Amino acid sequence: MTRTLLLSIALSALALPALAQTLTIYTSQPQEQMTEVIAAFNEEHPEIEVELFRSGTTEVMAKLQAEFAAGGSPADVLLIADAVAMTQLKGDERLMAYPEAPTEGIDAALLDADAMFFPTKLITTGIVYNTDLVDTPPTSWADLAQPEAAAQTIMPSPLYSGAAAIHVGTMVQQDQFGWDYFEMLAENGAVAGQGNGTVLEAVARGEKGYGVLVEYMAMNAKAQGSPVDFVFPSEGVTVVTQPVAILASTDAPEAARAFVDWQLGQAAQQQSVAQGYFPLGAGLDAPEGYPDPASLTLIEADNARLLADGETVKQEFADLYGG
Amino acid sequence: MLALVLCLYVGIITIWPLGQLLLTALQSGDAGEPLGVMRDTLAARATSRAFWNTLTLSLISVGISTALGTALALAVGLMWMPLKATLSFLILMPLIIPSQILALSWIELMGAQSPILRPLGLALAPGQGNPLYSRFGIALVMGIEHMPLVFIAVRAALRGLPADLVDAARIAAIPPCCILTRVILPLALPSALAGALLAFTAAVGNFGIPALLGIPGRVPMLTTLIYQRLNGFGPSVAGQVAVLALILTLLAAAALLLRGAAMRQLRVPVEAGRSFQPARIAPAWAQALIWAVVLLIAILPLAALILTSFVPAIGVAFSLEVASLDQYRRVLANPAVIRAFQNSLLLSALAAVICVLVALPLAYLAARRTSPAIAAMDLVAEVPWVVPGTVVALAMILAFLPPLPVIGVSLYGTGAIILIAYLARFLPLVLRPLTAAAAAGDAAEDEAARIAGIGLTGRLGRIFAPSVAPSALAGGVLILMTAMNELTLSALLWSSGHETIGVMVFSLQYEGNSTAAAAVSVLSTLLLVVLCVIAELALGRRRAMALPWRA
Numbered sequence: 001m002t003r004t005l006l007l008s009i010a011l012s013a014l015a016l017p018a019l020a021q022t023l024t025i026y027t028s029q030p031q032e033q034m035t036e037v038i039a040a041f042n043e044e045h046p047e048i049e050v051e052l053f054r055s056g057t058t059e060v061m062a063k064l065q066a067e068f069a070a071g072g073s074p075a076d077v078l079l080i081a082d083a084v085a086m087t088q089l090k091g092d093e094r095l096m097a098y099p100e101a102p103t104e105g106i107d108a109a110l111l112d113a114d115a116m117f118f119p120t121k122l123i124t125t126g127i128v129y130n131t132d133l134v135d136t137p138p139t140s141w142a143d144l145a146q147p148e149a150a151a152q153t154i155m156p157s158p159l160y161s162g163a164a165a166i167h168v169g170t171m172v173q174q175d176q177f178g179w180d181y182f183e184m185l186a187e188n189g190a191v192a193g194q195g196n197g198t199v200l201e202a203v204a205r206g207e208k209g210y211g212v213l214v215e216y217m218a219m220n221a222k223a224q225g226s227p228v229d230f231v232f233p234s235e236g237v238t239v240v241t242q243p244v245a246i247l248a249s250t251d252a253p254e255a256a257r258a259f260v261d262w263q264l265g266q267a268a269q270q271q272s273v274a275q276g277y278f279p280l281g282a283g284l285d286a287p288e289g290y291p292d293p294a295s296l297t298l299i300e301a302d303n304a305r306l307l308a309d310g311e312t313v314k315q316e317f318a319d320l321y322g323g
Numbered sequence: 324m325l326a327l328v329l330c331l332y333v334g335i336i337t338i339w340p341l342g343q344l345l346l347t348a349l350q351s352g353d354a355g356e357p358l359g360v361m362r363d364t365l366a367a368r369a370t371s372r373a374f375w376n377t378l379t380l381s382l383i384s385v386g387i388s389t390a391l392g393t394a395l396a397l398a399v400g401l402m403w404m405p406l407k408a409t410l411s412f413l414i415l416m417p418l419i420i421p422s423q424i425l426a427l428s429w430i431e432l433m434g435a436q437s438p439i440l441r442p443l444g445l446a447l448a449p450g451q452g453n454p455l456y457s458r459f460g461i462a463l464v465m466g467i468e469h470m471p472l473v474f475i476a477v478r479a480a481l482r483g484l485p486a487d488l489v490d491a492a493r494i495a496a497i498p499p500c501c502i503l504t505r506v507i508l509p510l511a512l513p514s515a516l517a518g519a520l521l522a523f524t525a526a527v528g529n530f531g532i533p534a535l536l537g538i539p540g541r542v543p544m545l546t547t548l549i550y551q552r553l554n555g556f557g558p559s560v561a562g563q564v565a566v567l568a569l570i571l572t573l574l575a576a577a578a579l580l581l582r583g584a585a586m587r588q589l590r591v592p593v594e595a596g597r598s599f600q601p602a603r604i605a606p607a608w609a610q611a612l613i614w615a616v617v618l619l620i621a622i623l624p625l626a627a628l629i630l631t632s633f634v635p636a637i638g639v640a641f642s643l644e645v646a647s648l649d650q651y652r653r654v655l656a657n658p659a660v661i662r663a664f665q666n667s668l669l670l671s672a673l674a675a676v677i678c679v680l681v682a683l684p685l686a687y688l689a690a691r692r693t694s695p696a697i698a699a700m701d702l703v704a705e706v707p708w709v710v711p712g713t714v715v716a717l718a719m720i721l722a723f724l725p726p727l728p729v730i731g732v733s734l735y736g737t738g739a740i741i742l743i744a745y746l747a748r749f750l751p752l753v754l755r756p757l758t759a760a761a762a763a764g765d766a767a768e769d770e771a772a773r774i775a776g777i778g779l780t781g782r783l784g785r786i787f788a789p790s791v792a793p794s795a796l797a798g799g800v801l802i803l804m805t806a807m808n809e810l811t812l813s814a815l816l817w818s819s820g821h822e823t824i825g826v827m828v829f830s831l832q833y834e835g836n837s838t839a840a841a842a843v844s845v846l847s848t849l850l851l852v853v854l855c856v857i858a859e860l861a862l863g864r865r866r867a868m869a870l871p872w873r874a
Contacts, residue, residue: 024820030834031657035657038658053819065559071725195833197833198835201832205434205436208452221638227638228638322541
């Protein structure tokens with residue numbers, strides 16, 4: 001009798017973490033969007049209470065490292081801009097594999113071989129410009145580097161933004177751009193802000209004419225009435241996939257899997273489109289006013305090199321544009 | 324026993340964290356060379372750049388504060404004019420408004436899309452950056468924010484100005500301008516200097532203004548460098564940032580020591596007596612000038628902020644056709660914003676209550692049962708308020724990031740670490756007035772009660788507490804209002820689910836959503852005003868004189 005009792009207590013202690021229904025998500029997606037995401041998720045899973053920490057990808061990573069050093073992170077799920085940061089965490093054995101994740105319909109090239117993290121949307125980086133200030137919009141990255149345009153250009157810094165880290169890392173891998181391109185921009189007067197938010201602020205307020213920006217921020221601001229428009233440059237756009245992952249140290253693996261399932265499902269994909277993101281899987285149209293994703297030229301990145309060169313890219317960029 | 328508990332309390336929330344900070348700053352380098360971390364950090368170019376920026380911009384801002392504050396105090400103190408109380412309140416506004424909101428409202432006022440300057444044709448041409456994202460901008464806005472510190476000091480000195488002195492000068496047929504320069508100014512000078520040094524301490528520790536103006540403007544200051552390093556690199560740079568925090572502390576401490584010395588050396592003993600009452604009505608031009616200055620520093624920036632919060636999207640120029648309440652609808656539907664308001668209210672109310680409960684016995688012991696240990700605690704408790712907030716926040720991280728002994732839980736990432744930081748930093752706000760009230764009070768009652776055999780708790784609760792209740796209440800209110808809107812501590816200590824109002828404004832602005840940031844700022848300023856009114860009503864007319872904005 002005592003034995004059964006002890007056993008059942010031990011078992012329920014084991015089961016407790018699995019029943020914990022508070023899910024902590026660390027993300028780089030904007031606050032207002034995450035609010036909508038959580039509301040929609042809770043419609044399907046009202047039993048899971050979601051807590052959120054939001055900041056730029058680089059800061060989210062710094063916070064995680066701080067918490068690992070403090071003995072453990074409260075985070076269960078990570079939803080950040082780029083796969084390279086995820087690969088780094090995977091290398092540190094901080095992620096939990098989830099081979100059963102519903103990944104049908106997603107381009108196999110975007111998937112992690114060990115099912116540690118999963119792409120949720122396509123985010124491209126192109127050129128935003130102020131419609132009050134710019135008469136002839138640029139059509140290419142080369143246009144942006146011309147002296148008149150570059151002098152009025154602001155871009156996000158890889159020291160803050162995951163998308164910017166991938167953008168700069170990808171561009172410098174290309175023969176036609178390389179560091180020469182960023183040197184030319186800097187020489188012609190382009191400056192770096194912090195995250196994508198500072199770029200949108202500067203361009204929408206008319207402090208700068210042009211900016212390097214993720215497409216959804218520009219398109220959403222345009223839809224709300226800000227005097228901005230967006231160009232998908234003719235040479236192509238760089239891409240991040242906003243991957244989602246479960247942390248190995250999670251105390252709510254069931255809830256975390258439910259969130260990953262939901263992120264990859266139709267409802268979340270439709271919501272992403274409504275929030276101004278390109279859909280990931282087939283069968284959904286791009287948001288209104290966006291080009292057909294199939295018509296976009298994507299600049300290919302060598303992910304292994306991105307990971308290996310991550311710190312060097314940040315350092316070089318900081319040397320050119322200041323910390 | 325009570326003394327022991329209090330020592331333990333101060334030890335845990337103040338001595339231990341600040342001690343950790345000092346140890347971290349002094350630790351040896353990677354190769355084991357003594358003070359290695361400190362030498363490396365001091366040699367780094369980023370450190371010297373931030374140090375010189377902090378020093379020069381603080382000095383320039385103090386120049387602005389002193390000139391403006393002294394001039395306004397002289398005008399308001401020496402001349403009679405209508406609506407003087409309103410004027411005084413408006414002059415104090417920049418100090419009451421939290422610095423991140425002040426910075427935001429100046430950004431809105433001076434930008435190319437300024438809802439105030441643009442219709443007047445005074446706004447900058449589009450395509451130019453906001454001029455405030457610069458050294459000049461930081462110094463200007465800090466100068467305005469800390470101007471009231473000088474104003475309050477000079478105003479107090481003028482209140483103590485003996486009327487006989489001025490009358491004697493008048494009878495001697497000295498022209499008014501000479502009375503001002505030869506009689507009044509020398510008497511007000513020590514106070515102006517004291518106010519200026521206080522403004523310097525405040526400027527050195529300011530985080531909100533350098534964060535909103537200096538980070539986009541690439542003007543690193545010590546406070547923002549600590550924030551950026553810690554956010555960008557995590558705790559691996561703890562040693563470096565601890566050294567930066569030490570530099571900050573030394574700058575602030577130097578100013579305060581200088582202030583003490585100046586107060587002692589320069590004070591001119593004057594006979595107490597009938598104090599000077601302004602009789603001359605200010606000439607119309609002077610009144611117009613004062614109102615113009617007040618309009619510029621207190622009203623226009625806030626008006627720009629409010630108008631911006633009615634704009635549907637950033638970059639849209641304000642006009643009545645586009646004005647809407649959409650931003651308010653959106654931020655009020657955002658649970659994170661609601662949570663921030665709840666957290667800030669809860670944390671600051673808790674901090675106020677606990678600080679009052681701790682300060683009561685501490686002030687009692689310091690005044691009635693003093694011992695070397697208690698005197699030391701009384702002094703140590705001041706430190707977290709005197710040093711810049713960033714230093715306190717960093718000390719808290721260093722002390723409470725490692726899991727606590729015995730229970731094995733880290734407080735980092737919980738609301739508790741913010742609360743502890745508030746408790747340490749804001750305790751002096753109630754302790755100081757309480758010790759003053761206790762020292763001024765009568766010790767005989769306590770003595771009588773003791774002889775009558777009433778226990779310590781009885782004497783504390785039934786005799787001491789009622790006698791100092793007004794000071795305790797005013798101190799509590801001051802803590803509530805200061806903690807409600809602070810950003811400096813929570814910027815480093817907040818975590819998921821534990822956002823504060825200050826953090827919310829800062830991160831919305833940072834996300835590129837400054838219209839929403841403006842809406843949250845307006846809401847929190849409204850809340851602050853409501854709290855002011857409640858405090859006035861609750862305290863009643865006489866006790867309300869102890870409130871900070873009545874200075």
